[in-house]
Amino acid sequence: MGTKTAAILLTACLLLSACTAAKPESAATSNNQTQATSETSDNTDKGQGTASSPTNSSEQAGSNHGNNSTAQTTPQTGKTVADSNEATNSTATVNKTYHLDKAYNVVPNQQGAEKKVVLLTFDDGPKEAVMINKIIDILDKHKAKAIFFVNGYRVKEHPELLKLIHDRRQPIGNHSWDHIVLKNKSEAEVKKQIESVQKIVEETTGQTPVFFRPPHGAGGDVGRKVAKENGLLYMTWSVGSLDWTMKKSQPNKTDAILKNVTEQLHPGSNILMHELPWTTEALDSLLTRLEQKGYQFVDPQSIEVPAS
Structure with missing residues (x-):
């Protein structure tokens, strides 16, 4: 036991x-x-x-740089102000404070709106992701918007570059499909040149352009007619940077661009530039100079466009 x-x-x-x-x-x-x-x-x-790792991909570059702020616009001036506290996929409501006169200058619709404004535009793209991102980085730095007038054949070759511009919240304009002189073309050909761009931009971004600039500033009566039928505001420009006349080997191109713009500068200037390396290099200095002269950058969304 x-x-x-x-x-x-x-x-x-x-x-x-x-x-x-x-x-x-x-x-x-x-x-x-x-x-x-x-x-x-x-x-x-x-x-x-x-x-995240560095990348040269256009789509990834657009995402990395992209929608970290939502642009709002003050109805009185059209000057853009970044508001990072808002949702990135929201769309700002912008009053139609301005219109273009017959000389394609930006003009206030009523008293009290800021007169000393400029419209920034870039033609002949989209070309390169690095250059596009650098341009938009500078625009963002100055709280500015610019119309990127694109050619259809370029969009077809690189739709990701158009999406990059769209994703970075810059307005897209129609610059015809082939960048040809339209004023002597038939109405059928002009319709094809303009409407094909409307279609490919909508397919790529979900939105159709509301601004049209004819290549070489030569759209003629038929170009105006077709643009209006498609709800597009027809414009050329009132201040030329003359960047398109410059050669790669030309010295002091930045100074030349600053001189060309500031000598023609006036309230409501519609400034023509291009997606070019030397214009990109000059852009920060140019926008700083404009601000020093008391100019503000009009939001293209605040400009009246015709009803289609």
Whole structure:
């Protein structure tokens, strides 16, 4: 009887010892899981959860640079103001504060609107993601918008570049399909040149352009007619940067662009530029100079367009 009791007591002691040894391992596992969850949460809050690597991809470049702010426009001046607190996919409502006169200058619709404004435009794209991103980086720095007048054949070759411009919240204009002189073409040919661009831009971005600039500033009466039928505001320009006349080897191109624009500058200037390397290099200095002269950058959305 004494032997059985001793055996039972020995077995109980062994079981108790095993249970006591298992508890620290279980607790350690639980603590490690909690710490891992906490670190993951901390990294997510600090933006460290996902690593990104540099890329030359147009689509990825657009995403990396893209919609970190939503542009709002003051109805009185049309000057854009970035508001990073708003949702990035919202669309600002902009009053139609301005119209274009017969010389394609930007003119206020009523008293009290800022007169000392300029409209920024870039023709003949889209060309290169690096250049587009640099231009838009500078525009964003100055809280400015510009119309990017695109050619259809370029969009067909690189639709991702058009999407880049759209995703970075810059207005897109129609510059015809082939960049040809339209004024002597038939109405059927002009319709094809203009409406094909409307179609491909809508297919790529979900929106159709509302601004049209004929190549070489030569659209003729038929160009005006077809533009109006498509709800497009026809325009050429009132200030030329003359960047298109410059050669790669020409020295001091930045100074030349600044001189060309500022010598012609006046309230309501509709400034023609192009997607060119030297224009991109001159842009920050140019916009700074315009601001120093008291000019503001009109939001193209605040300009009246015809009903189709």
